Every structure is written in C-alpha cells, then in structure tokens.
Amino acid sequence: MSQTLKAVRGTRDLLPPETELWNRIEATARSVFARYHFGEIRTPIFEDTGLFARGVGAETDIVSKEMYTWEDRARAQSEKPQSLTLRPENTAGVVRAYIEHKLGESGQLQKLYYIGPQFRRERPQKGRYRQFFQIGAEVIGPQSSGSESPLRDAEVLEMLATLLDELGITGWTLQINSVGSSADRERYNAALREALIPVKEKMCADCQRRAELNPLRVLDCKVPEDQPIIETLPKIVDSLDQESKDHFAAVITALDAAGVPYTRNHRLVRGLDYYTRTTFEFTHGGLGAQNALLGGGRYDGLSENIGGPKAPGIGFAMGLDRLVLTLQAQEADQKSASPQGIDGYIAPMGNAKDAEKLAAINAAGLALARELRRAGLRIELGEGSFRLKKSFEAADKCARRIVILGEDELASGILTVKDFSTSVQTKVPRAELAEFLRN
C-alpha cells in the first residue's frame, strides 16, 4: 500500500499497553531525581545549528552527518535565513539555557534533568531510532558551587546505580574512565598516533583507517586479533596531568565508599568532543550492537565553548528506548505477571429494539460509571444493546469484576457483581459498590 501514510523511517508509534512501561520508567526516574534534588528542565526541540556545531563538536559524527538541519525563512529581506537543527542530544541545549538565564549568577549548583525526544539521522536498527527518547541530567554551576568536585561525579554515578536498580534492571555494568583535560587528550592523541605508525599494518582495515582519522577509536576495536596490539598502545592514564589523576582517584574512592560496583576501562572513549576527565557508560547485554544503556561524563569547558562563563559540569543521557527493550526482555523471561485489569466493567442491559429503554439504561450506566470513577476507580462502561454474554466476554478481557445493571438492579438499587477470579456473584447496594470494588 504505497499510498498509505506511514510513520517515517526510524520513527514509531508507542501504543498501550507498552506506553504503561514508558510511563513507569519516567515516573521512577522523576522520583529518584527528586530525592537527589534535581529539578526538571524542558528545552526546545530545535535550536540554532551553531549550538551543536560549537557544543558537540563540528568533527563528531553526530554533527557532521547525523543532524536534521534546515534553513528557516529569513525574518526580513535583509536578513540571512537562520539554520536550525532538531536537537541530536540535550546537554548543549541545557547548557545554553543555563547561560541564557544566567543560572550561574545564583551561585548555587544547578541540578537539572530532562526527558524528551532527540533526533539523529542514523540507520535504524534494534535499539536505535531516528527519533529516540532520552532521560538525562546535568549538574552544573560556577566553580565556587563545587561543580568541579569529584564528589559530584560519584554522586551522579551512585544515583544512576540506584535508578537502574529501582527500575528493576539486572545485570548492568558501569564502565568508567578518565579522558583528562582537553590538553591531556590532545597529548594522548598525538602519542597514540605515533605509537600506531609501526603496528597499524598488522591491524584490521577499520583500525588502519581509524589510525589516521581518529586514533582514539582504535581502542574500541572488537577484532580479536587486534587486541594484543591494542594492549601495547599507550594508555590515556599516562597522559593525564596530576590534577586529572587526583580527580579520577577521588571519584573512585567515593564510589568504593558508597559501594557502587564499577569496572575501570582505560579504553572507554566517547564520541562527543565536550567530554573532559570522567567518562562512563552503563552497559547491558541483550541489546545487540547497541549495548550502552546510558553514557555520560564531565564537560568542564562546554559552557565556555559556546560563549558562556566557566561552568564545569557533569551529566549523562540514558536511552529510554533501550531501557524499555531491556525491561521487556527481562519481563518475558519471568513470564510476566498477568495484568490485574481495571476495577470494574459496567454492563448495562437494555433491549436493543426499544430505543427509549436502551437510552435510559445506557444513561443510567454512564451515571453509575461517573459515580465510581469519581471515587477513584478504574471503570469501563459497556453498551446496553450487547447481549449479556458479549458483555461478559468483553469484561473478562479487561476487568477484575463485572457490574450488571439491568432493569431489576436499576429499580432496586442493588447491583449484581461477579468476580472473575473467584466466579463468586454478589448483590451489592449501590451505596456500598465503590467500597466493594476497591477491595
């Protein structure tokens, strides 16, 4: 059906009951964030293209080939059209807002979280979409607010461990590394390039290319034959200055004290230019090639890069789509507890041939449903023209109990209620119905 309009490639509709899981994850995240004193920020879905070019880095894959960018109409004839971009990530937008609203002037540490869609024009596959959803948070502020303290790094990591645990995600791994200051990284890049010259001939084709273009990425290589060679390459930790070393050591000490399990991975490098010092990923098996549930790190120079004051920070972004996939896989393993269903299904019984009586019984059904829903119950309302058998079938699929509302019940004010799990049928006075259904 080529004429039929479909969701565009890499985007999708989320339907019930799946959306229930999405909401549960979001609610859990909000509740954890609140306990750590984070407030929600909502930034625009599109921004000036320059924000991402300068913030994320013009040479990154994200900026150089994955952004949805277009030219807005010029506001006046003399003006040049503005280049706008659908946000590929949210950290740059949050820092832009931090600068724009002078949040640093409060002198206080800012702890902000966001939940929302991001857009990257990549080839879609499992766990990777062109519109995808991230839950993220940033801790940012002037140096005097303690934003540069390794304690903040450790606290964010400890919070993430708590959040994943509360979500019920089992078997996650925290991998952590330090990429040092931007000067450290430049030094390391040069050292790595140097060290690769004599050995790259023996490595895989991808690595030979990476050795030229982006030596850091060689460390990510998964080809088994290359591993011994990679182990002989210089480690980034040897390029760190004393300050960065001390910072990383303090993060580790705090994680140990809090009992957060982690794996130090001196080969963990991340693709965004703004990361400095601490970088980390929480990974999970069963996500295929996209094994990262979330990633993040420190970005001490980002604010200045986009024209703001010095404002060190640390943050992360977690893939909501990937959390959902992971939890769905886990629930499938546990054969998923069957859903309880709503509290009641009201089955009005009318005569399909008598329009007046049918309308009356349906109206009575709505009045009863209103009463029960206002009492906080989850109620579905049937249709008076259905045969009772049909009402039962419909009710059995979605509700724990059926409430029969026939002419007898309407006249007497005593409803007939049947519980599907016990098959027990009970007569309940209308005044006691809400309480009865609540149990």
Added chain:
RNA sequence: GCGGCUAUAGUUCAGCGGCAGAACGCCUGACUGUGGCUCAGGAUGUCGUGGGUUCGAUCCCCACUAGCCGCCCCA
C-alpha cells in the same frame, strides 16, 4: 553511508510458475440475564510498492520502500 537477511490474514508463520493456507485472535450460534472450558459455523488478504520475464507471477529477475542483523557511530 556500506554489507547480509527478510516482507503472505489482526498476530506468529507455512506455502507454490496455474482456485490463497495453518495456528492463535476476531465474529455468530448452541445458551432470549452469565465469561473462562467445549462444540458448530463464518470473515479474514491488492501475498510491501513499482516495473520486467511468462500464455499465466504471491512464487523467477530488477528497482524502490520498510524491518531485522552486522559495520560506522551512539542512547
């Protein structure tokens, strides 16, 4: 952006160069106020889209689109 696999009923999937199939789900009835179990009956559909080969294509070929897997990269 590159490579591999796939596309048939609401869903999961068989199938074959010559009438379109199963299971589950759905609808109706047995049962005019009683579901789940059972029994009887019924409807599933432009066989992803467009083109080509052929007397004839759901099947073979090509292109496109989409999904999955891998690469790149990332959440």
